[in-house]
Amino acid sequence: DAGVIQSPRHEVTEMGQEVTLRCKPISGHNSLFWYRQTMMRGLELLIYFNNNVPIDDSGMPEDRFSAKMPNASFSTLKIQPSEPRDSAVYFCASSLSTGQNQPQHFGDGTRLSIL
Amino acid sequence: RKEVEQDPGPFNVPEGATVAFNCTYSNSASQSFFWYRQDCRKEPKLLMSVYSSGNEDGRFTAQLNRASQYISLLIRDSKLSDSATYLCVVNVLNTGKLIFGQGTTLQVKP
Numbered sequence: 001d002a003g004v005i006q007s008p009r010h011e012v013t014e015m016g017q018e019v020t021l022r023c024k025p026i027s028g029h030n031s032l033f034w035y036r037q038t039m040m041r042g043l044e045l046l047i048y049f050n051n052n053v054p055i056d057d058s059g060m061p062e063d064r065f066s067a068k069m070p071n072a073s074f075s076t077l078k079i080q081p082s083e084p085r086d087s088a089v090y091f092c093a094s095s096l097s098t099g100q101n102q103p104q105h106f107g108d109g110t111r112l113s114i115l
Numbered sequence: 116r117k118e119v120e121q122d123p124g125p126f127n128v129p130e131g132a133t134v135a136f137n138c139t140y141s142n143s144a145s146q147s148f149f150w151y152r153q154d155c156r157k158e159p160k161l162l163m164s165v166y167s168s169g170n171e172d173g174r175f176t177a178q179l180n181r182a183s184q185y186i187s188l189l190i191r192d193s194k195l196s197d198s199a200t201y202l203c204v205v206n207v208l209n210t211g212k213l214i215f216g217q218g219t220t221l222q223v224k225p
Contacts, residue, residue: 031211042215042217043202044215045213045214056210056212101147103149103164104161106158106159108157
């Protein structure tokens with residue numbers, strides 16, 4: 001079975017450019033999560049969706065970040081304009097629901113470098 | 116104070132050793148608890164859930180102490196393949212929002 005699919009796997013771009021990260025959750029999963037991981041701050045939740053609706057975006061660092069989930073099988077995380085401090089690994093995860101003890105399954109991540 | 120705190124290590128142990136990791140959480144309303152494993156440059160993967168009565172999965176034993184807000188993971192008979200970072204994870208109020216600790220790095224040596 002296909003797991004969570006993220007693209008691209010790696011992205012290197014210059015500051016000021018728009019960056020779009022993509023995620024396809026596991027089929028049948030109703031909850032989708034975007035995380036950012038850095039050495040300094042560890043793994044941080046940015047935003048999560050339940051049934052395509054954003055539930056909590058309190059982790060989104062600032063207005064340069066936006067996320068959408070137009071349908072149950074696709075989500076994007078956009079950074080515009082990008083800055084060097086946005087360099088990190090961005091993970092997408094999905095779960096059947098947000099209920100108790102529902103594990104989250106992570107994609108391989110996108111390694112983002114902003115020069 | 117961080118919501119979930121772990122000793123970052125690294126823990127360097129020989130093969131066959133028993134090693135224990137601890138984790139504390141600050142929100143007494145926390146409902147669900149997990150240990151995830153993350154290999155270098157890979158995604159986190161669920162290792163095991165942690166139940167109030169404690170639970171075991173092969174060489175791995177997880178314990179929860181709600182009164183002390185403390186979670187532990189015990190690995191017996193360590194294998195080289197156990198080398199990874201172990202993340203303590205808490206779900207507050209069943210919101211679906213997982214709070215990850217910084218992780219404890221384990222290196223098992225031959």
